[in-house]
Amino acid sequence: xxxxxxxxxxxxxxxxxxxxxxxxxxxxxxxxxxxxxxxxxxxxxxxxxxxxxxxxxxxxxxxxxxxxxxxxxxxxxxxxxxxxxxxxxxxxxxxxxxxxxxxxxxxxxxxxxxxxxxxxxxxxxxxxxxxxxxxxxxxxxxxxxxxxxxxxxxxxxxxxxxxxxxxxxxxxxxxxxxxxxxxxxxxxxxxxxxxxxxxxxxxxxxxxxxxxxxxxxxxxxxxxxxxxxxxxxxxxxxxxxxxxxxxxxxxxxxxxxxxxxxxxxxxxxxxxxxxxxxxxxxxxxxxxxxxxxxxxxxxxxxxxxxxxxxxxxxxxxxxxxxxxxxxxxxxxxxxxx
Amino acid sequence: xxxxxxxxxxxxxxxxxxxxxxxxxxxxxxxxxxxxxxxxxxxxxxxxxxxxxxxxxxxxxxxxxxxxxxxxxxxxxxxxxxxxxxxxxxxxxxxxxxxxxxxxxxxxxxxxxxxxxxxxxxxxxxxxxxxxxxxxxxxxxxxxxxxxxxxxxxxxxxxxxxxxxxxxxxxxxxxxxxxxxxxxxxxxxxxxxxxxxxxxxxxxxxxxxxxxxxxxxxxxxxxxxxxxxxxxxxxxxxxxxxxxxxxxxxxxxxxxxx
Numbered sequence: 001x002x003x004x005x006x007x008x009x010x011x012x013x014x015x016x017x018x019x020x021x022x023x024x025x026x027x028x029x030x031x032x033x034x035x036x037x038x039x040x041x042x043x044x045x046x047x048x049x050x051x052x053x054x055x056x057x058x059x060x061x062x063x064x065x066x067x068x069x070x071x072x073x074x075x076x077x078x079x080x081x082x083x084x085x086x087x088x089x090x091x092x093x094x095x096x097x098x099x100x101x102x103x104x105x106x107x108x109x110x111x112x113x114x115x116x117x118x119x120x121x122x123x124x125x126x127x128x129x130x131x132x133x134x135x136x137x138x139x140x141x142x143x144x145x146x147x148x149x150x151x152x153x154x155x156x157x158x159x160x161x162x163x164x165x166x167x168x169x170x171x172x173x174x175x176x177x178x179x180x181x182x183x184x185x186x187x188x189x190x191x192x193x194x195x196x197x198x199x200x201x202x203x204x205x206x207x208x209x210x211x212x213x214x215x216x217x218x219x220x221x222x223x224x225x226x227x228x229x230x231x232x233x234x235x236x237x238x239x240x241x242x243x244x245x246x247x248x249x250x251x252x253x254x255x256x257x258x259x260x261x262x263x264x265x266x267x268x269x270x271x272x273x274x275x276x277x278x279x280x281x282x283x284x285x286x287x288x289x290x291x292x293x294x295x296x297x298x299x300x301x302x303x304x305x306x307x308x309x310x311x312x313x314x315x316x317x318x319x320x321x322x323x324x325x326x327x328x329x330x331x332x333x334x335x336x337x
Numbered sequence: 338x339x340x341x342x343x344x345x346x347x348x349x350x351x352x353x354x355x356x357x358x359x360x361x362x363x364x365x366x367x368x369x370x371x372x373x374x375x376x377x378x379x380x381x382x383x384x385x386x387x388x389x390x391x392x393x394x395x396x397x398x399x400x401x402x403x404x405x406x407x408x409x410x411x412x413x414x415x416x417x418x419x420x421x422x423x424x425x426x427x428x429x430x431x432x433x434x435x436x437x438x439x440x441x442x443x444x445x446x447x448x449x450x451x452x453x454x455x456x457x458x459x460x461x462x463x464x465x466x467x468x469x470x471x472x473x474x475x476x477x478x479x480x481x482x483x484x485x486x487x488x489x490x491x492x493x494x495x496x497x498x499x500x501x502x503x504x505x506x507x508x509x510x511x512x513x514x515x516x517x518x519x520x521x522x523x524x525x526x527x528x529x530x531x532x533x534x535x536x537x538x539x540x541x542x543x544x545x546x547x548x549x550x551x552x553x554x555x556x557x558x559x560x561x562x563x564x565x566x567x568x569x570x571x572x573x574x575x576x577x578x579x580x581x582x583x584x585x586x587x588x589x590x591x592x593x594x595x
Contacts, residue, residue, distance in 0.1 A: 011593065012593070066429065069432075069433050070432065070433065071429050071432045071433065071591070072591055072592070073591045073592050075592075087591060090432070090435075091435045091436070092435070094432075094433045094434060094435045095435040097433065099430075099433045101426070101429070101430070104425070104426050104427070104430070106430055108347055108351065109351070110350075110351035110354045110355070111347055111350045111351055111354070115347055115350060116347075118343075119343050119344070119347055122339065122340050122343045123340065123434050123435070123436055124434075124435060125435075151354065
């Protein structure tokens with residue numbers, strides 16, 4: 001169980017204007033600016049929960065992860081993870097957590113992956129039998145059989161990420177922090193990684209905290225999201241709730257032939273293209289493509305289509321929901337972060 | 338200790354991946370030190386003596402210091418390259434592992450290529466012994482061992498200070514090289530040739546003389562007290578302020594994360 005209460009963290013950042021003279025000045029008189037990285041942060045995460053921790057760059061995501069993993073000490077506030085304060089009890093705490101930094105490797109570059117694993121076994125003092133069982137499980141689930149004897153530098157990114165994840169789970173942590181685990185992976189590897197994380201959570205009730213910019217990760221893995229911006233928690237709730245808030249919008253993609261559309265209340269033109277000369281038909285209008293956002297609170301989809309088809313000759317039509325990416329963009333806009 | 342051995346083995350395995358590179362670097366290290374040897378040789382070939390020290394005595398002095406330095410650089414290299422460990426985020430990785438931070442930094446890098454320089458130091462040392470008329474006895478052999486250990490610990494301490502500075506700033510650490518490379522170059526000759534002021538600094542601030550000048554006097558029986566032979570052990574205490582400074586650095590890192 002992770003309990004975070006009223007955590008604050010301020011960073012001091014040196015500031016100067018561009019230019020050589022300015023650089024020279026700072027030699028003698030440094031100007032500091034204080035940036036509130038975390039502002040009264042509180043949340044509770046239960047055992048076995050999977051939480052997506054999202055927010056734009058610089059919102060305070062990695063600061064939070066660093067505090068939770070005992071690397072940073074906050075200015076004020078308390079944090080209890082399984083009864084321990086991470087920054088006071090670092091060694092005991094980190095035995096229980098696994099951390100995957102998606103952009104950095106924890107494997108030794110020049111030696112086969114298995115050698116790295118064995119070193120980790122000694123670092124975490126994993127008993128021989130426990131290590132053997134865990135390794136077997138991870139090899140099967142992540143399909144590492146063929147790559148485990150290859151030096152890390154010769155692995156592809158997807159293979160390496162699978163090994164990274166295995167490496168952080170060898171000591172059977174109760175909590176797993178995943179910092180952008182699917183960054184730069186191809187579709188197949190992404191899905192493999194996601195499935196594995198789901199499986200791990202099911203089997204061992206591992207608590208997973210996931211920071212990512214890939215909203216498909218969030219959609220596939222987590223039920224709960226915490227949205228952070230400018231150091232504050234803006235939204236803490238289920239993914240469904242968040243989507244529902246914006247579910248009142250549908251998007252209509254339209255290929256049509258005819259005059260410009262007249263839109264009624266509840267319909268907004270999002271994009272318009274194809275007013276070209278080619279494709280001209282006898283009536284003298286070009287083939288056009290429009291994207292229209294529909295507010296379903298104001299107008300029914302069927303009604304909207306009816307109105308549109310009365311005006312023009314519709315060649316093709318498709319309806320989509322607002323994607324989760326767009327939902328997030330809207331959220332960011334709403335909170336002005 | 339067992340874990341350190343593990344680190345040792347994994348570094349050995351890494352090295353074996355690049356045999357040619359290893360051999361060439363080691364050879365390079367050997368040749369660089371050989372240059373220094375030639376420098377000392379020609380200098381003393383011309384002047385014969387420096388402040389009462391002959392060529393072979395200078396050689397003895399330099400080779401012992403170089404051995405200590407090389408040991409430190411081989412095993413404490415992790416501190417020497419610590420600024421990159423911080424800036425590329427590997428230090429965060431070290432922090433999320435349930436082991437002593439210092440041990441992990443030590444284990445993060447072991448520089449086997451320094452074997453070349455070690456070889457050079459040993460060659461010089463043997464040559465120095467052969468040429469100088471030192472009456473070897475048990476106490477003197479012990480003294481040499483003390484000097485090497487003391488030197489290695491002293492330089493390790495300086496590397497640790499250097500690393501601890503990285504917690505506060507990433508730039509402008511070049512001045513530390515005065516102490517590191519400077520000391521190695523200084524160490525070619527017995528420190529007293531540089532004058533009294535340098536001798537004092539190198540005794541009371543950064544205790545180089547305790548591992549070099551004074552025990553050397555004992556070895557060469559030049560106006561030396563018997564207790565000079567234990568001075569290198571005193572120099573080992575230098576590691577304590579270094580360690581404390583390191584602790585302060587980690588605390589600072591934990592509060593700023595930079």
